[in-house]
Amino acid sequence: MTELVITGAGLGLCDSILEVIEPVEGDYHLRLVDSMESAGEARRFQGRTVVIELDTEADLRTADVVFDLNDAYTGDALVFKPTASLFVMLKRLLGDLAVDSIKTLHGVVREPAVSKQQGVEALAGQVTQLFNGRDPEPQPFGGTLAFNARTLDESALIESMHNLDALRNANISIERLQSDSFYTVHASLWLQTSEAKSIDSIISQSTQQYSAGLGISPDSGRVTNDADMRICARQLPKDWVHLMLTADFEKTIWAQEAHDVLQNYLTAI
Numbered sequence: 001m002t003e004l005v006i007t008g009a010g011l012g013l014c015d016s017i018l019e020v021i022e023p024v025e026g027d028y029h030l031r032l033v034d035s036m037e038s039a040g041e042a043r044r045f046q047g048r049t050v051v052i053e054l055d056t057e058a059d060l061r062t063a064d065v066v067f068d069l070n071d072a073y074t075g076d077a078l079v080f081k082p083t084a085s086l087f088v089m090l091k092r093l094l095g096d097l098a099v100d101s102i103k104t105l106h107g108v109v110r111e112p113a114v115s116k117q118q119g120v121e122a123l124a125g126q127v128t129q130l131f132n133g134r135d136p137e138p139q140p141f142g143g144t145l146a147f148n149a150r151t152l153d154e155s156a157l158i159e160s161m162h163n164l165d166a167l168r169n170a171n172i173s174i175e176r177l178q179s180d181s182f183y184t185v186h187a188s189l190w191l192q193t194s195e196a197k198s199i200d201s202i203i204s205q206s207t208q209q210y211s212a213g214l215g216i217s218p219d220s221g222r223v224t225n226d227a228d229m230r231i232c233a234r235q236l237p238k239d240w241v242h243l244m245l246t247a248d249f250e251k252t253i254w255a256q257e258a259h260d261v262l263q264n265y266l267t268a269i
Contacts, residue, residue, distance in 0.1 A: 002028035002269065004262065005063040005077075008070030009052045010038025012120065013082070016255040017067060018045055024259065026266035033058045034070070065265055067258050070117070080261040082254045085111055085185045086174070087160045089229060089245050089253065090167070093205060097166035101198040104171045105161075107189035107243075110149065110179035114250050116140045120182050145180050152176040166198070184217040185249045191241045202241050206233045216246050223248040 006014050009032035022045060030045055032052040039054035055072060063077040073079060086109045094102065113119035119140060126136035126146035136144045143150060154176040161167050161174075179186070193199050208214075210232035229252055232244040247253050 002026065002064045002266065003031065003062050004028050004065045004067070005031045005033060005058075005060055005073075006067040006069060007033045007055065007072045008068075008117075009043070010034040010041065011069055011117070012114070013069055013250050013254055014067075015043075016251045017258045018043060020251075020255040020259045021262055022046055024263055024266070026262075028065075028262070028266060031058070031063075033060070033072075065262060067261075078261070078265060080258050083257075084157045084160060085109070085115065085247075085249055085253050086157060086176075086187050086245075087164075088257060089185075089187065089247065090161060091164060092229065093202065093231065093243075093245070094164055094166040097198050097201060098195075099165045100169050101166045101194050102170045102191050103194050103239075104192035105167060105189060106173045107187060108175040108177065109157075109185070109187040110177045110181065111152070111185055112179060112181040112183050112249050113141075113145065114183050115178070115185075123180060123182060141178060145178060148180055150178040152178050181217060183222055183248050183250055185245075185247055185253065186216045187243070187245045189243045189245070190236070191243065193239050193241065196239075199235055199239070199241055202243070203233050203235060205231050207231045210234045210242070210244060214244070218248075223251055227252055229253075 008014060030050055032043060032050050033055050034052050035055055038052050041052045042049050060073060060075055063075060066073045066077045067080045113123040122140055123145055126144060129136045130146055136146060141150055154174045157176055158172050158174055161172055207228060207230050227248065229245060229247040234242050236242055
């Protein structure tokens with residue numbers, strides 16, 4: 001039987017992952033692990049109760065697949081770790097394009113508070129502190145994020161993007177921001193293509209038409225777990241395409257990636 005372990009099981013991301021993987025059928029057993037703060041808490045999964053184990057006492061040597069949400073695992077199992085949001089989004093969108101089909105990519109990506117551990121709670125706290133006339137607690141953002149944005153280092157993101165075939169030798173210039181959105185990641189990108197069929201492939205993946213005044217986050221603040229990434233694509237003069245990509249960082253990006261890792265592993269064995 002496959003043993004699936006989720007570290008950082010007290011995080012909201014774990015709850016989103018459990019919702020997504022609960023319908024996955026297969027011969028696997030779930031274990032949840034976290035620090036003293038969450039150890040002993042219980043979660044319902046596939047009709048049974050799973051208690052979160054204390055990380056300092058949990059033996060993970062028998063794990064086959066690990067969703068390492070708090071970067072605590074050091075073993076040899078197949079590991080899923082949450083990765084840079086824009087890389088995952090572009091992998092889905094451009095993964096089938098030929099090598100070097102994109103010559104240039106310029107744009108900006110705004111990552112939500114949930115990308116930081118305890119970021120949602122910290123941002124909510126900053127909003128309350130500002131309304132009460134108090135100086136916001138700077139961590140984990142390094143300063144005030146509420147009603148603001150903060151610049152992030154983009155070098156690792158650009159390096160990872162060059163691993164995609166379509167962007168292998170592309171000229172990439174990205175501004176990466178930590179935004180004061182709670183859950184929604186948003187990217188606005190301009191791509192110069194090397195061939196017309198690349199434009200057709202990108203445009204064909206649009207989920208809705210671009211228009212002025214289009215909202216970035218859903219009206220409810222969150223999406224359902226089975227919601228797809230939202231893609232607005234429009235062709236510009238010559239060989240350029242403008243993309244607007246939005247998604248619920250936790251549910252649409254990370255949880256769906258975890259689902260695919262588990263599903264693919266179970267299918268392969």
